[in-house]
Amino acid sequence: xxxxxxxxxxxxxxxxxxxxxxxxxxxxxxxxxxxxxxxxxxxxxxxxxxxxxxxxxxxxxxxxxxxxxxxxxxxxxxxxxxxxxxxxxxxxxxxxxxxxxxxxxxxxxxxxxxxxxxxxxxxxxxxxxxxxxxxxxxxxxxxxxxxxxxxxxxxxxxxxxxxxxxxxxxxxxxxxxxxxxxxxxxxxxxxxxxxxxxxxxxxxxxxxxxxxxxxxxxxxxxxxxxxxxxxxxxxxxxxxxxxxxxxxxxxxxxxxxxxxxxxxxxxxxxxxxxxxxxxxxxxxxxxxxxxxxxxxxxxxxxxxxxxxxxxxxxxxxxxxxxxxxxxxxxxxxxxxxxxxxxxxxxxxxxxxxxxxxxxxxxxxxxxxxxxxxxxxxxxxxxxxxxxxxxxxxxx
Amino acid sequence: xxxxxxxxxxxxxxxxxxxxxxxxxxxxxxxxxxxxxxxxxxxxxxxxxxxxxxxxxxxxxxxxxxxxxxxxxxxxxxxxxxxxxxxxxxxxxxxxxxxxxxxxxxxxxxxxxxxxxxxxxxxxxxxxxxxxxxxxxxxxxxxxxxxxxxxxxxxxxxxxxxxxxxxxxxxxxxxxxxxxxxxxxxxxxxxxxxxxxxxxxxxxxxxxxxxxxxxxxxxxxxxxxxxxxxxxxxxxxxxxxxxxxxxxxxxxxxxxxxxxxxxxxxxxxxxxxxxxxxxxxxxxxxxxxxx
Numbered sequence: 001x002x003x004x005x006x007x008x009x010x011x012x013x014x015x016x017x018x019x020x021x022x023x024x025x026x027x028x029x030x031x032x033x034x035x036x037x038x039x040x041x042x043x044x045x046x047x048x049x050x051x052x053x054x055x056x057x058x059x060x061x062x063x064x065x066x067x068x069x070x071x072x073x074x075x076x077x078x079x080x081x082x083x084x085x086x087x088x089x090x091x092x093x094x095x096x097x098x099x100x101x102x103x104x105x106x107x108x109x110x111x112x113x114x115x116x117x118x119x120x121x122x123x124x125x126x127x128x129x130x131x132x133x134x135x136x137x138x139x140x141x142x143x144x145x146x147x148x149x150x151x152x153x154x155x156x157x158x159x160x161x162x163x164x165x166x167x168x169x170x171x172x173x174x175x176x177x178x179x180x181x182x183x184x185x186x187x188x189x190x191x192x193x194x195x196x197x198x199x200x201x202x203x204x205x206x207x208x209x210x211x212x213x214x215x216x217x218x219x220x221x222x223x224x225x226x227x228x229x230x231x232x233x234x235x236x237x238x239x240x241x242x243x244x245x246x247x248x249x250x251x252x253x254x255x256x257x258x259x260x261x262x263x264x265x266x267x268x269x270x271x272x273x274x275x276x277x278x279x280x281x282x283x284x285x286x287x288x289x290x291x292x293x294x295x296x297x298x299x300x301x302x303x304x305x306x307x308x309x310x311x312x313x314x315x316x317x318x319x320x321x322x323x324x325x326x327x328x329x330x331x332x333x334x335x336x337x338x339x340x341x342x343x344x345x346x347x348x349x350x351x352x353x354x355x356x357x358x359x360x361x362x363x364x365x366x367x368x369x370x371x372x373x374x375x376x377x378x379x380x381x382x383x384x385x386x387x388x389x390x391x392x393x394x395x
Numbered sequence: 396x397x398x399x400x401x402x403x404x405x406x407x408x409x410x411x412x413x414x415x416x417x418x419x420x421x422x423x424x425x426x427x428x429x430x431x432x433x434x435x436x437x438x439x440x441x442x443x444x445x446x447x448x449x450x451x452x453x454x455x456x457x458x459x460x461x462x463x464x465x466x467x468x469x470x471x472x473x474x475x476x477x478x479x480x481x482x483x484x485x486x487x488x489x490x491x492x493x494x495x496x497x498x499x500x501x502x503x504x505x506x507x508x509x510x511x512x513x514x515x516x517x518x519x520x521x522x523x524x525x526x527x528x529x530x531x532x533x534x535x536x537x538x539x540x541x542x543x544x545x546x547x548x549x550x551x552x553x554x555x556x557x558x559x560x561x562x563x564x565x566x567x568x569x570x571x572x573x574x575x576x577x578x579x580x581x582x583x584x585x586x587x588x589x590x591x592x593x594x595x596x597x598x599x600x601x602x603x604x605x606x607x608x609x610x611x612x613x614x615x616x617x618x619x620x621x622x623x624x625x626x627x628x629x630x631x632x633x634x635x636x637x638x639x640x641x642x643x644x645x646x647x648x649x650x651x652x653x654x655x656x657x658x659x660x661x662x663x664x665x666x667x668x669x670x671x672x673x674x675x676x677x678x679x680x681x682x683x684x685x686x
Contacts, residue, residue, distance in 0.1 A: 080488055149667055153674040156430060156487055160625045161670060167618045168663045175656045284614050288495050295492060330503030337496035341489055342481055 021360055040208055044201045052321075054200040058272060060313040061207035062265050066286075067293040067305030068214040069261035072221060073254040074291070075300035078234030079151070082287045083162030086146065086169045087139040087259040089281035091266030093173065094138040096187040096276060097180050098131050105190025105271075125192040129206055132267045139263020140256045147255035151248065154237070163287070170282035186277030189270055203272045210268070211306075214261045218302055221254075230254055234300070289316075296340050298347030307348050312336075397529035402651045404527070406644035408536040409605060411543035413639035416598035416616070417623040418547060418632055419591030425567045425630030426587045429479060429490030435617030436498035437592055441467060441599025442608055443505055446514055456518055456600055457542070463596040471592025475585045498613060505610035513607040521604050539601035546597055547636070550590070554632075563587060567630065619659070626666050628679020637677060 040061075044054050066088070074081050099105050105128045122130060150161045173181045181187060194202070221227040229250045232240035241247045270276045293312050297304030316333060323329040344351060420434045441463060448459040474497060482489045520534035554560040565573040566583045574580050602608070602616070623642055627634020642662050650658040669677070 080491070082491070149671060153670060156424070156428075156629055157625055157670075157674065157676070157679075159430070159487075159491065160621045160629075161667075163618060164622050164625070164663055164666060167622075168660060168667075171660055171663075175660070288492070292492060328503065328507070330499045330506065332503075334496040334499030334503060337499065338478065338493060341492045341496070342478070345482075345484070345489065 037212075044204050051196050051200060054197070054204060056314055056317045058200055058203050058207055059317055060309060061204065061211050062269060063290065063293060063313045064306045064309035065207060065211035065214045066262055066265050066290050067297070067309050068211065068218050069258040069265075070290045071258075071294045071300065071305045072214070072218050072261075073251075073258035075294055075305070076221065076227060076230040076234060077251055077254055078300075079154075079251065080159050080291065081150075081162045081255070082159055082291060083146075083150075083164075083166035084258070084262050084290055085282050085284065085286040086166050087143060087262040088266035088269070088283075088286055089169060089173060089276075089278075090142050091135040091139040091263030092270035092276050092281045093181055093187060093266075094263070095128060095131055095135040095267035096189050096270050098134065099128050099190050099271075100187070104128055104131065106193050124190075125194060126202065128190060128271050129202070129268070132206070132210075132264050135267035136260040136264035139266065140260040142263075143256045143259030144252070147252045147259075151251050151255065166282065166284065166287060170278055173278040173282060181278070184278065186275055186281075187270075188275045189273070191274060192271075203268060206268045207265070210261060210264050215302070215306070217257060217261070221257075222302060226250065226253075231300075292337060292340070296344065296347055298349035298351075301347070301349045304347050304349040398651050399648065400528065401530040401532075402647040403644055404532065405536060406647035407640055408532075408540040409647075410640035410643035411540040411547075412598055412601040412605075413619070413623060413643060414636045415543045415546060415594055415601070417620050417627075417635040417639050418550065419594035419598070420620050421624045421627065421630055421632060421635040422550075423588055423591040424624065425632075426563060427479070427490075427584050428487055428570075429482075429494070430487060430621075431494045431588075431591065432491055432617060433474075433494040433498040433501065434591075434595060434620055435613035435615075436501040436610075437467070437471075437595040438599040438602055438616055439608055439610060439613045440501055440505065441596035442516070442603030443509060443514070443599075443610075444596065445600040445603060446509075446516055449516065449518075456516060456604065457538070460542075460597055460600060463600070464593045467596040468589040468593035471589035472585045474592070475588035479588065480581065480584075498617075502610045502613060509610065511609050511611065513609050514603070515607045516600070516603045518604070535601075535604045539604065542597060542601060546594060550594070550632075553590075559583075559586070622663065622666055625676055626669065628676030631676070631678040634676060634678035 043057060066084070070081070070084055073079065104124075106124045146165055150158055150165065153161055174184055192199070192202075221230070229240065229245040229247075232243070232245050233247050233251060237247055266281070270281070273280075289312070293308030294305040295308070296312065297306065297308030315336065319329045319332055323332065346354075416434065416438055420431055423429060423431050444463040444466065445456050445459050448454040448462065449456055454462070478493050478497065479486075479490060482493065518535075520538055522533070524531040524533040525537075526532075552560075554563060562573065562578040563583050563586075565576070565578055566580050566587075570580055573583075606612075619642065623638045624630075624635055626641070627636070627638035645662050645665065646658040649661045653661075
């Protein structure tokens with residue numbers, strides 16, 4: 001049985017067990033995901049008609065989607081971008097400018113007719129949502145030259161350049177570039193005629209839709225050949241290039257995809273806010289919070305950014321609500337931030353997965369002791385290896 | 396013509412102060428490969444320390460540095476020991492998050508103690524000025540520049556004329572090799588971080604004399620400092636010096652020749668153009684392959 005050991009092949013029985021466990025986990029994941037989706041769909045009307053809570057839910061979904069979109073680029077390629085607020089703000093401003101220029105949506109100054117698209121009839125209040133994908137497209141068009149320049153550099157320099165670009169855009173908005181942004185005083189959006197508690201619902205579902213789309217895109221990329229190329233870039237860019245991955249195009253495409261989703265979120269956010277101003281549309285905290293959420297949940301995993309957002313954003317909103325006026329809010333948030341990074345450096349999802357594989361490994365080991373065969377002793381550690389490295393599904 | 400000369404002179408003089416703050420940042424990056432996002436907040440903290448000493452104990456701003464600089468040095472060593480040293484993998488990435496958190500906490504504490512109202516430092520040399528050619532130059536610009544020259548000269552002496560400087564530069568070139576030949580890199584790192592933070596105390600004081608500040612001023616500062624060290628080449632002291640002088644001169648000249656609102660945009664655009672052709676910055680080394 002020497003070859004068996006040296007090759008470290010898993011014993012058949014162990015494979016069988018690990019395999020069935022994995023199928024069970026997969027089914028659990030799918031069922032859990034569907035249940036979560038149902039809860040998310042029913043949340044506003046059935047579970048919480050309270051306006052403050054649904055408002056927090058809108059922001060939470062927004063950040064979950066933003067962190068997922070950020071992760072598509074940064075998590076998969078390993079390039080930490082700290083300037084995604086550029087696309088968020090650009091999307092918000094793009095939607096605001098379009099609504100103003102084309103008189104779309106319900107405004108107090110009159111105007112705002114219903115919209116007829118092909119055979120669809122869209123009430124004026126919902127019309128701005130139709131333009132949201134266009135706002136995403138504009139944000140991704142902006143991302144093309146920015147990404148092209150920034151991605152010429154790597155690692156630290158890349159991080160710093162994205163930060164610098166963020167400040168350039170904030171400044172451009174403040175300086176009323178091409179008379180579009182209306183400078184410091186900001187831009188007014190159309191005001192929907194909905195009343196509270198209903199008011200939050202359309203925004204909630206818009207954010208949810210973008211989150212589902214972003215998650216689908218993230219899942220698809222994670223399981224495609226293209227996504228493999230991105231992961232190869234993260235692991236060793238030069239070797240990936242040598243092996244035939246078109247690194248420059250791949251990175252740029254991922255950058256643009258993530259900008260598209262973040263731009264759409266910015267558009268919906270702007271309509272939700274009613275009016276936007278440069279320091280809020282281009283918010284330095286947005287850059288870092290999105291990154292922190294992905295880090296906390298697990299960089300480069302599918303569910304990680306969402307888990308991070310579900311934990312961090314409600315906490316932040318709560319602190320702002322109760323300690324917003326004082327410095328306590330910043331201190332508590334900063335301390336939370338420190339604790340997460342120092343105690344959970346790998347993120348929640350990878351840590352859980354590690355514990356899970358330990359658990360399976362220890363169960364497998366117990367079984368071998370019971371069956372008392374020499375060969376199977378090897379199986380314990382092998383299962384650990386498999387569970388840690390194999391399987392791309394990271395839900 | 397005089398306004399251009401004035402712009403260039405004030406740009407050079409205040410550029411010296413930025414060089415002071417940026418040299419700490421680039422030194423820390425060079426030795427430890429971490430990006431200290433809290434540098435901006437620490438500069439503001441330094442300014443508030445000087446403000447507190449002056450306001451409550453009537454200690455002169457420059458004399459107060461003898462107290463605030465050692466204090467900030469100790470603070471820096473403590474931060475390094477408590478929060479930076481535990482980071483074992485992906486240091487650069489995690490250091491950004493950790494130091495950002497530290498910056499948030501500093502901002503929060505300063506907001507609690509001093510509120511968010513804008514504060515200015517007062518001294519005779521801030522309001523008085525000397526006539527130079529066709530314009531008046533406030534004394535503080537000259538004093539601040541002199542302070543930068545003295546401190547940067549001291550830093551140069553420390554780096555190139557002492558045993559500690561030798562071990563610091565060795566750690567900068569190759570961390571592992573430095574460790575192998577018996578340099579206590581952890582100690583060097585802690586002291587470097589302390590020095591970088593101590594420099595912000597002086598930089599903060601000089602910054603606070605020319606610009607009104609509040610706890611939120613750190614965002615604008617850190618963005619400028621980051622741009623300065625990228626332009627100069629990350630980890631290059633000479634680069635940081637040249638870049639900070641260039642930044643301030645270009646800003647001052649633009650605001651005179653065109654408009655103050657576009658002052659920093661011009662610099663950012665220049666930065667982006669430079670990076671297209673020289674991704675490693677002015678004096679930086681091309682990044683090698685990740686091991």
